[in-house]
Amino acid sequence: MTDQGFVKVVLVTGGSSGIGEAICKRLSAEGHRVFGTGRKVEAQPTGYRMVAMDITDQGSVQRGVEQVLAEAGRIDVVVNNAGLGIQGPAEDITPELAMQVLDTNVLGAHRVCRAVLPGMRERKRGLLVHITSLAANYGLPFRGFYSASKAALERYAEAQRMELSPFGVHVVTLQPGEYRTRIATGRLRPGSIGTAYAHAYERVMAVLGTSLHYSRDPDEVAVKVSQLIRQEAPYGVHYSAHGLQRLSVLLKKCLPTRLFERLMMRHYR
DSSP states (O other), rough: OGGGGGOOOOETTTTHHHHHHHHHHHHHHTTTTTEEEEEEOOOOOOOSSSEOOOOTTTTHHHHHHHHHHHSSSSSEEEEOOOOOOOSSSSGOHHHHHHHHHHIIIIIIIHHHHHHHHHOOOOOOOEEEEEEEOOOGOOOOTTTTHOOOOOOOOHHHHHHHHHGGGGGGEEEEEOOOOOSSSTTTTTOOOOOOOOHHHHHHHHHHHHHHTTTSEEEEEEEHHHHHHHHHHSSSSOSSSSEEOHHHHHHHHHHHHSSSSHHHHHHHHHTOO
């Protein structure tokens, strides 16, 4: 349990399943006062509160934040976890489909920040944890717009970190790899795949469907979030959830581009 002097009021978007649910469960078990969000709230879990919030709707975000403030009086930590996946050849992704992902993964986090930051700045303290992805470090074949959205959130966080530093508000990003969640089943995809890409696309999707990619426990991410909250002022800005998949980021930095791309393509067959 957390010491009473250390209890934080934490808002976790996308708290109804997967990584967000794991974060809510762990932080509430540690004694923090946790509010998760979901588009629809049909039942309340044990240990924390769920609040209805659609992060693509500014009015919904504002109402959700106001509800938390009315119940708890403040928000100390925001974990921007809610996100949307997308798959398909970049050429086959319509701008309208791509915008759905960008609206959720980038602007959704921005809407939440706009709603909570006035209070954090006034109190001269707060922590924003943006859950991005290792995919932010490189373009994944047939998931290019997902990589792009997470990379955009990383750059947004870097700018925020400098802008909010004078107000005592800290900003970090946390890059999970593949975890056991429902994101794969909820990915957006184009209505049809062009014949030029169909064979390669099917092979990549077959690899992504294996247990190798989705076997890790999302509580690993929750543990890292807990550690970040316990730091008075996180030193860095970018953090990863576990060591093995970080190797790909190191290889991206060290290897010639063509060699890295060949390794990536070999991994996805």
